[in-house]
Amino acid sequence: MAEKNIKFYIINATKIAEEIGLGGRTNTIMQSAFFKVANVIPYDLSVKEMKAAIVKSYGAKGENIVNMNYAAVDRGGDVEKIEIPSEWSAIEVKPVENTKERPDFVKNIMEPINALKGDDLPVSAFVDRADGTFPAGTTEFEKRGVAINVPEWIADNCIQCNQCSYVCPHAAIRPFLLSEEEAAAAPDGTALLKGIGGTKEYKFRMQVSVLDCTGCGNCVDVCPSKTKALEMKPLGTQEAEVERWEYMNYKVGYKDTILEKSKTVKNSQFAQPLFEFSGACAGCGETPYIKAITQLFGERMLIANATGCSSIYGGSAPATPYCKNYNSGKGPAWANSLFEDNAEYGFGMALAVNKMRDRIQDRMEKAENSSLSTETKTAFKEWIQYREDAEKTDEVSGKVIANLKKESDPIAKELLALEQYFSKKSVWIFGGDGWAYDIGYGGLDHVLASGEDVNVLVMDTEVYSNTGGQASKATPVESVAKFAAAGMRTRKKDLGAMAMTYGYVYVAQVAMGASQAQYFKAIKEAEAYPGPSLIIAYAPCIAHGIKSGMGKTQAEEKLAVEAGYWHNYRYNPLLEAEGKNPFILDSKEPDWNMFQDFLKGEVRYSSLIKSFPEAAKELFVVAEKDAKWRYNFYKKLSEDK
């Protein structure tokens, strides 16, 4: 800037917006600031035109809204010029030092790309990436610090429920358990609580990674404590948390066996998320679903990801949010294929793993008459017996490997080369509604029909989010979307009901904001089910225009279920085998009086009132009728004998 003599202006639009009552909406202020400094038309004229436009846009919403926007225009003029000192031209740029050693990939590839210097990288820089893979767990080195406000933990108010951690879209707030020594060695002023329940022997701390937090505020919103144990504070006030985070994350680490992690939502949060700090929007409704799955099954997961938001934040080159468990060194293997073949892609992963594990079993069986020790052969038999039991296989695999390392028979070498396939894998197929309901549906149906043991997670935003908000078959009647500007005219497709017609597919509809426990149950049942599973997760999105903001996405999920807009259920074929009704309707009878208000709370619906008032009147009625039709269908299923 100093060298090129650049004119530099600043304005604290965020602060102004808050002051004048516009919340996080800074666009009018910034527009006014632009006209003030750009001089494309006389500023006075631009102010006059902007105010005229405000009356046109918001006149119907009342004087108060108009005045707030007038103020935004006026205050936008308070833009401030910063004189650039000439000595800035001599500043030397030094990278921030991290306590954790940055891998070569981060130093030599990721950081140059993030600094927009990727074009300068020579081909030779990628020689280690010739197989097309990118290393996992590199988002932890980004430390973007993009939040304006971040949560501050108020230890005294905390009831240690870990709900804030469960819902965090970026894994930026996590509970830690500290031994006496760890507690003693913590940075000065680190507040700690005595652990409760099964964690009494330890100190408890809820730690925020303030440089990874995006500041959405869902953690604060879901905190069930009478007096909130979290409060949003400006990022600048939380600098001390940077060191604390590093101490907790790298030194204290994750004590995920003190409490059985698969037992409760609370327990699960002591496990390390193997999906962290992704590039998803602040408040994203999708990412908390993924994170919880990685906490339970991440070390043995293979993920096939459809095109869409989840493929972008799941692998936004150069940084990768999927990471390895610090203790075991294991984590999800992740890859993205095409929009139209993702189910098939994951199916192929499952087939390939089965084939390799069949080979292991075949070699073990053939080794019966080899020179291997009796102990090794006994371990083989155990492995074969338990190969489909995830926990047991892991235990036995340790034995098998230890024995194989002592053997000289060539078969031992061959088996050790297959070591990564010893553990039972958890194959997941991720995607959005654009993939699952539309473009990839033919393949998804084929894979579900196959009976193969794969797990499908559909993050249903009811619209093509990543490509800009086009209508999909998951878009409900009345919703405004691209290609459906006058409101969608057909009913939302019932993907779950269609999958249920097979009778051997596990199906769940979930909304974690409405029931954290129901989602937790669903992922455990789905993973354990020895066949295809489909979880359809309601995921609020910036494309919805939630009027209460993206800090309330969890609350919006709750509202959706209470109002009858979304229904949570589980269909488990194993129950039918026991002579029970396989269908369980988890959500309660909705309060239909809330339905219209729910719609009006989101711009995708409310905007229709303005643009097509006549159609809107009719479609709001149809939307409620459709929701009831669907609920009645589920209710009938749940009452089946």
Added chain:
Amino acid sequence: MAEKNIKFYIINATKIAEEIGLGGRTNTIMQSAFFKVANVIPYDLSVKEMKAAIVKSYGAKGENIVNMNYAAVDRGGDVEKIEIPSEWSAIEVKPVENTKERPDFVKNIMEPINALKGDDLPVSAFVDRADGTFPAGTTEFEKRGVAINVPEWIADNCIQCNQCSYVCPHAAIRPFLLSEEEAAAAPDGTALLKGIGGTKEYKFRMQVSVLDCTGCGNCVDVCPSKTKALEMKPLGTQEAEVERWEYMNYKVGYKDTILEKSKTVKNSQFAQPLFEFSGACAGCGETPYIKAITQLFGERMLIANATGCSSIYGGSAPATPYCKNYNSGKGPAWANSLFEDNAEYGFGMALAVNKMRDRIQDRMEKAENSSLSTETKTAFKEWIQYREDAEKTDEVSGKVIANLKKESDPIAKELLALEQYFSKKSVWIFGGDGWAYDIGYGGLDHVLASGEDVNVLVMDTEVYSNTGGQASKATPVESVAKFAAAGMRTRKKDLGAMAMTYGYVYVAQVAMGASQAQYFKAIKEAEAYPGPSLIIAYAPCIAHGIKSGMGKTQAEEKLAVEAGYWHNYRYNPLLEAEGKNPFILDSKEPDWNMFQDFLKGEVRYSSLIKSFPEAAKELFVVAEKDAKWRYNFYKKLSEDK
């Protein structure tokens, strides 16, 4: 043959097979004949080896079967050498004369191609086909005469129910009504009956086109008369029928307004089939479904055809079985796109037609202030009012056209150019289960979801028939197919139930052999439903290996329903709008005692007993369990309040 001094042998294997009890199975006889004349190994040795193979293949089936096959080997040796007279080299080949003038296309393109001289055709021969279309209705000039036996009508036994005509896969047997004059002018010896019911004023005749018949015998099998009114006779004895057929078809023609054709199956058969003499197999289970649809709606049909058998017999170049009504000159427009996009293809046809009809309406509305006569403008208003009412539109369109021809305003010319779009179209999407359940399912689902007024007919053979019998998702558990040699292991996909989840898709499952009337109802309801309709038709196929033969395909459909293997139902969203249960289970409670016998009656199932006896035992049980599971699901639906 004479010129090249070819050795020529004949054997009447069909006659021998009948004599020794092998029915239509001539393969062993022909194999033996081949060894007798080919001299590749000593004939005695070949006989020994063939007999050894027979014991191996059929030993388990008992002495009787073995002896029949022994006899086949022995009789195969009775092959007879024919001496070719040298004067044959001077024979001049003359085409058969037809009473109907053969169009240029038939003479110049079709006949050369059928004579295997297509390679000799110059590019210029196709100049009139530059748009890619082939003329319709050309199979009537093929007169293949491939049947060995054809039905002979025994007038005295006939009850004039027309069922034989309804089920004929090749439209080769049709009822005709003759006026007094027509009866008098009929060829000598033409048996006629007095018409019954509403046709009393006319003479009635059931006429076979013996040169177009493939000799399957379904007509004889379904004849409900106490003493059959049809009897299979050698083709050679029926030469007189050729002239009679031409007289009936071209001179007498189709009196389809004497009785309301859409009222009953019987009435519908007086209408001209606009799909005739296709290249489908003798006894094909698919083609009778198509034929009936063309009799009701053919004059205003557009058909998008998926790849598969129906695209082959539907347009086996150079001959086309879809044809025009002799009176109106109108008939189905047919085209085949790809396996994976046929639903979309038909959807596009519907959209295009809608667009053109919207344009008609737009021009008519704009003409309000033009110089057109009041009469014309009144006709316009009527057309706009009734444009979605097929019959009424046709009536009004005549008025509009007559008026437009009198007008000089340029808008009249523009509208007359759109004349072909005046009538309401009936858009159909045809395909098999490989298309609908598998490869094209993603698109089919999308089109059904769209709410557009299209009609889908799925001819479900439960296997990829045309490509050679690979398993599809329509293949039920236990069935043997390619890629499922050890029996299919997953349950048949319930395509109808999946479509029903939309709530606004008309769905029917049919098997005309089980209920001719139910199918007739279904096509009328589907066509009339102002939204997407899906008809899933059970279609026996040569790939099933029906032990009673392809002359019993209609009977096999009946058996399938009675045994609980297939279920007929209709789901009509219009009923729900009336507050009724939209689902009607048309088939009766099955007789489950028949289920196992039904399976054993088809080689696709019974072969498993031989190849995988252990698996077969288990899978036969599973197959029945699955069928019951499915029936119970339908039953529950039908009991919904």
